[in-house]
Amino acid sequence: MPSRGPAGKASLPDLFDGRRQLIVYRAFFEPGVFGWPEHACRGCSMVADQVAHVAHLNARDTTLAFVSRAPQPDIARLKARMGWEIPWFSLTDRFDADFGVDEWHGTNVFYRDGDRVFRTYFTNNRGDEQMGGTWNYLDITPLGRQEVWEDSPEGYPQTPTYKWWNWHDNYDADAAPDKKWVEVSDAGEAAFRNQDPGTKP
Structure with missing residues (x-):
């Protein structure tokens, strides 16, 4: 092209x-x-x-x-x-x-x-x-969102959900999400995965 x-x-x-x-x-x-x-x-x-x-x-x-x-x-x-x-x-x-x-x-x-x-x-x-x-x-891309919840073939790039999110001016090699946000996110994911299937949100 x-x-x-x-x-x-x-x-x-x-x-x-x-x-x-x-x-x-x-x-x-x-x-x-x-x-x-x-x-x-x-x-x-x-x-x-x-x-x-x-x-x-x-x-x-x-x-x-x-x-x-x-x-x-x-x-x-x-x-x-x-x-x-x-x-x-x-x-x-x-x-x-x-x-x-x-x-x-x-x-x-x-x-x-x-x-x-x-x-x-x-x-x-x-x-x-x-x-x-x-x-x-x-x-719509072959690799999708590249997060662990996706059912992707082995070898596809995947990172923990939410952890790659960042300010648009801060995507550099050393950038990392706020530690507190990671803790809250991890706790929320764990609670969601462990909730009783019969419990309504």
Whole structure:
């Protein structure tokens, strides 16, 4: 998928930004779209307005990117005006036609295994309307939320539930959740798992 980003040419593997999972939303912002050049498509703009801070996805080895046919200067201007921080690339090949998003919006999910890239999920139409939240995005990826409650195959990355949650500006190698929150969380999980099945909450 040859494209252009703020740093220049980018291939589909480049869009992963070093992570294993990639979610790509095809947004309509280009000549011929209602609102051009001041606005992107109204529906695509509502999707962009709902996107949670991407740092939370990045913490789960997942990158979210938007793609459009608009040139980078127009994308940069639109993002600044609308307050969007989502990575956004200009399409320069047939990616939109090849992946079913040339005439309608859509969300594709890809998984990278070394040099190999696999398309693992696609949704459009009403499916795109529930996108935007961290959990919604993670739930459509192959690795899911990567928490221990999920019934994942052996070898999948999993961490204790809630323990990876953090402030969006504090996902660094030495970051750790507050000790008191861990204690409360552990106690709550234990109580939930040990409660009498006949007891109503």
